[in-house]
Amino acid sequence: MVPALPAGAGGFRRRGCGGERTGPPTDTETDRGRSWSVEVEQQRHRDGEGELQRADCRLQNVQGGMMRILYAVTVAGSAYNLLRGQLGWLRVRGHDVHLACAPGPELAAVAAREGVPVHPLPLVREPSWGRDLPALLAAVRLVRRLRPDVVFAATTKAGLVLMTAARLCRVRRRIRAVWGLRHETLHGRRRSVVRLAERASCRFANTVVAISPSIAARLQAESIAPSDRIVTPGPGTCNGVDARRFARIPERAAAGRALRRELGVPAGGLVIGFVGRLVRDKGIAELLSAFRRLRPRFDGLRLLLVGGFETGDALAASVRAELARDPGIILAGRVADPVRFYHAMDVLCLPSRREGFPNVPLEAAAAELPVVTTDATGACDSVAAGVTGLVVPVGDVAALTEALARLAAFPGLRRQM
Template identity: 35%
Template sequence: MQKKLIHGVTSSMSALFIHEQVHFIEQNGYQVEVVCNNDPERHYEGLKLKHIPFEREINLYRDVTTLYSLYRYLKQKDPDIILFSTPKAGLLGMVAGYLNGTETRIYAQWGLRLETVTGVKKLILETTEKLTCLLSTHVLVISDSLEEEMVGRKLVNREKVVRIGKGSVNGLDMQRFSPDAVDQDRLTRMKETLDIEPSDFVIGYIGRMTRDKGTNELVEAFTRLSRKYENIKLLLVGDIEEADPIRPENIDIIHTHERIILCSHTTEPEYYYSMMHVFAFPTYREGFGTVSIEAQAMNVPVVGFNSTGVRDTVVHNETGLIVPNNDIKGLEEGLEDMIIHPVKRGQMGQNARKFVEDNYDREVIQRKVLDFYNTLGRIDDTKAGYIKA
């Protein structure tokens, strides 16, 4: 008899990150459904879905209503395993699963939002995080540093913690993220459109542009470097967000600096990584730095802050550089090191591809996820150390 697994996330966008893993688990003997909020314009890659209206921010009335809907849904489905990710879905999923008596309740921690908030909001997030972990049977973390942060803050007992291999949500498609997979003629045309010359040195970034993502520090470090090096350009791929905004003067610089190239969100990041000589990753915190391993798979070394989730993805002085947190001068110096040492940078790029292949290949990660699920419910049920690398 097939085991039933329900995987819940707050956002429909997050559902797209896990669709390949879901299909792999389905092909190996599980019935899987995904719970998330609804976006009628989004294509869900053939996932079996239940739309429940999770909201990212706290809304007591709606959250209680959502909890009741989720409880009824789990009561009807009677799953063997539930796995809920992201803060709101994680909390409501663990509460509903506990009330429903679901035997295996996995909370997948993808990033600790409370690291960069203060005051009452931080207290609320700490309380809900502790409750979510308490009501789970396993807490699945996606990096070593995230585990240390959670245990160090006394949010979870270490014996509950599980990590799949070296970490990540779903590993990386090594065939897609490969320099050999890029159409060079198309890449040349894209560079011409963006006015990137063969002599240019391109510092790149892909992701949301917010305070927490270190966009202020990146813009200011680049501005300093641009006064010293006339051939450098900053390629920013993503959207400038109003939530957690960057400083207005830096928004102005992004829009007016003649050597900053701003591109909107893309579904083909591999082409933009191929334009970069170094990837800047000055985020204040991550669960795991997916864009970091994407860049490295494309032979691009990374310069990132020594923050949660980032330092797990870069081997300092081998695949990139780790610099002090929130330090504009340190970021500037790390990027300049990449500019003035092309041989070192090239070797780091080669090392980076090998590092990702060895540790984050999606096929390997998915097999380890399946191995973990297959142990659940046995008398010798897995403990934290079982699946760790």
């Protein structure tokens, strides 16, 4: 069970998925708040292991033996970042695990790390009948050849293609994991098409795994998935986070200080960090606007962006140009392991417009970093408002600026979170 939330912790009014909390914390609540972030991450890791163990038992009990499981995601990067350890965990317990996704530079790395065979499929993120039909035919051929006992598909396009193929091939156990709802930030016909694809993939599944309570609520509210098929793992998680990997130990703290010097952060300067894809849905434009407002108020302020630009959901050219030319903004690019970057930050900001259940706030909490995020679907589930971070309304630059300013101005509040 996740540790209880310290009542009133933080001393500020915070809005999140569960409403508002007010009032100054008592000494006992403050002490509890300081340790809560690491405690909850360790518990989430244990819960994640428990979920996998229970799932493993279910797989063994279905036929009295091990299963052939076909995982599917749209792009290899999703498998690399969001299925870390899960495929290998099942493999070492005797299951025959396969992965299907679009070709990409990370695909070989996933195969080597997890020790599972991979099957490239011609999947693309954007709707395209000319490319989706060949992908469906390829998926049907793959399912017929492998004859899996279970098909587990995440992300919108892989969900639609593989759930359809599994249904056509009469695979009995079809699991659709909803890692986010793309249509939330789309408009017009494109929104309708993506939402229809999401609905179809969930209807073709036996089980729909909503990775956060707010995703589950949205699936039911929009009638995307039947309520009796929706399950959420514990308090919500995509793949769990190993808190030990990110914990603030002396060696990692020293590596973080060295990285700050390497990046040219002035002594005493404050670093606001971001980890993720540099795209519109992550709220990069809002983060840039908030940073502009904060710079005159805090000497030596730096914005550290860890992640790469993408062509899908691309940032406006003006935003990208300003990120590149501002000397106070550090573009680290994509990194294989973000651990030392967390330890070079003072605050982690994830101003997303939509999420499923982001791992980044959990990783930051494990590194004892305070987090500022939004009340977007999924994001609001990843922070205990006033305890591990602050929650602001989606798209509200003024509120985002104020939340970051409070953490920048009060080191004690940062340490408490």
